[in-house]
Amino acid sequence: xxxxxxxxxxxxxxxxxxxxxxxxxxxxxxxxxxxxxxxxxxxxxxxxxxxxxxxxxxxxxxxxxxxxxxxxxxxxxxxxxxxxxxxxxxxxxxxxxxxxxxxxxxxxxxxxxxxxxxxxxxxxxxxxxxxxxxxxxxxxxxxxxxxxxxxxxxxxxxxxxxxxxxxxxxxxxxxxxxxxxxxxxxxxxxxxxxxxxxxxxxxxxxxxxxxxxxxxxxxxxxxxxxxxxxxxxxxxxxxxxxxxxxxxxxxxxxxxxxxxxxxxxxxxxxxxxxxxxxxxxxxxxxxxxxxxxxxxxxxxxxxxxxxxxxxxxxxxxxxxxxxxxxxxxxxxxxxxxxxxxxxxxxxxxxxxxxxxxxxxxxxxxxxxxxxxxxxxxxxxxxxxxxxxxxxxxxxxxxxxxxxxxxxxxxxxx
Numbered sequence: 001x002x003x004x005x006x007x008x009x010x011x012x013x014x015x016x017x018x019x020x021x022x023x024x025x026x027x028x029x030x031x032x033x034x035x036x037x038x039x040x041x042x043x044x045x046x047x048x049x050x051x052x053x054x055x056x057x058x059x060x061x062x063x064x065x066x067x068x069x070x071x072x073x074x075x076x077x078x079x080x081x082x083x084x085x086x087x088x089x090x091x092x093x094x095x096x097x098x099x100x101x102x103x104x105x106x107x108x109x110x111x112x113x114x115x116x117x118x119x120x121x122x123x124x125x126x127x128x129x130x131x132x133x134x135x136x137x138x139x140x141x142x143x144x145x146x147x148x149x150x151x152x153x154x155x156x157x158x159x160x161x162x163x164x165x166x167x168x169x170x171x172x173x174x175x176x177x178x179x180x181x182x183x184x185x186x187x188x189x190x191x192x193x194x195x196x197x198x199x200x201x202x203x204x205x206x207x208x209x210x211x212x213x214x215x216x217x218x219x220x221x222x223x224x225x226x227x228x229x230x231x232x233x234x235x236x237x238x239x240x241x242x243x244x245x246x247x248x249x250x251x252x253x254x255x256x257x258x259x260x261x262x263x264x265x266x267x268x269x270x271x272x273x274x275x276x277x278x279x280x281x282x283x284x285x286x287x288x289x290x291x292x293x294x295x296x297x298x299x300x301x302x303x304x305x306x307x308x309x310x311x312x313x314x315x316x317x318x319x320x321x322x323x324x325x326x327x328x329x330x331x332x333x334x335x336x337x338x339x340x341x342x343x344x345x346x347x348x349x350x351x352x353x354x355x356x357x358x359x360x361x362x363x364x365x366x367x368x369x370x371x372x373x374x375x376x377x378x379x380x381x382x383x384x385x386x387x388x389x390x391x392x393x394x395x396x397x398x399x400x401x402x403x404x405x406x407x408x409x410x411x412x413x
Contacts, residue, residue: 007142012258013228015131018093019139026088027097027134033081034104036227038127039257040074041111043067043231046338059331066238073234075112081105100126100133206253206304208294211271211278212286220280224249228256231339232308239314239332247314248272251282259308260410261345262337263293265378266352267313267321281309293379300403306410310336312356326356334364345406346371350378372409376402 013035016027044067051063082105089101104126111123210216224233232250239247248268250256271277271287278285283294283304297304313321313329321329333356337343346368348354354375361368377383377399384392 010142011135015134016097017135017137017140018097019137020092021140023092024140026084027093030081030084030089030101031130031134032227033077033084034101034108034127034130036230037074037077037081037108038123039227039231040070040077041108041123043070043234044074046335050335050338056331062238062242065242066235069234069238071112074108078108078112081108094137096133097130097137100130104130206284206294208291209284209286211251211280211282211284216284217278220251220253220278220282221249223252224280226252226256228252228258229254231257232336235335235339243315245315246273247316248278249280250308250310251278251280251284253282253284253304254308255303255305256308257339258342259306259340260342261302261307261347261406262340262343263307263309263347263349264333264353264357265309265311265349267311267319268316270318273316281311283309289378289380292381296379296399296403299400300407302403302407302410308340312352320352323355326352326359329356330360330363333360334367337367344372345409346373347402347406348373348375350376350380350383353378374402374406 013032014028015031016024018024018027047063047067047070051060051067085101085105090098093101103121104123107121107123107126110121211220223229229250229252236247236249239245268281269277269285269287269289271285271290272281273279277287283290283297293309294304297307310333312333313325314332315329317325346357348357357368357373377395379399384395387395
């Protein structure tokens, strides 16, 4: 039987079950674009709301800037949504799919115009309805031996093929008029076809230390703006721009906004660096900590696509963060948690993560009350170095037991 989570994850992003393969591909492509636009709208709302309740003036300014950037991204992508609807959905899809697609497009149009819409026309609700209509067609199902046999096209075209500066920052494009925007979007749509191989990252199983391979690293980076992981990596871009300090992207092999388990670590390790490593938080990084973490996930039966990792202090400093630095990073951690609507379990990997979580529990108790929290050890080999064999065995057992407990909690849910 096909793995239940793999099936659920596949149809979450590729809902069409139209009988015709070409129609199915077009519908999934439209859904991907729509999902990215709605993701920007969710980002607008979260950043706007956070801007009202942030503790400091700088945090409020940052949140407002993020909301403005998200609205800009959504407005740039909306013309593509309409073109795909008119050229690929309207003439080939079933009437119910066309109607639901038009409702979605109109709900986005009204939202971006600033109009007040009734609850059932909110873009999130319209996207959910479109997903249901596409899935209910019941003309096709995922084959038992599928390895992403019906993969969709990318979401935002600019997300599929970002133009990066040498430091990895992807600036927001300058406004050059509607015609220039549309031409730019068309070019990116065409280039996105060359990145089809990156989509298999969302299905294939991770391999220990594979991110040490330069070609694979390029595939990871090319997929860093896939819809499920884009909110995190756009936020990384924003943080880099605001502070002028480097921090790694989050690999697309993680579950992103679909993640139900968060592993909170201390700070980025050397192999997250660009050049010496992958430039990303990644379970496939070429270091022993990542290798042990992947082994623990695998042994516990936890799918990497059900998880995401973050750091108590997200900027690269190559030393343990101070208490004041942990406090400085709390608003960032709060924002990350706000991007994880499916989150159920948190693994606190080490003493620094526990300390950061204690501070967060005092600052934002409402956010964490709904979560199952498991304090455990860091996966670094240093945790079991220079201790007695008995203590080493005890720490290894605790790590394994804690990952097994996390799996049990996810299964129960």
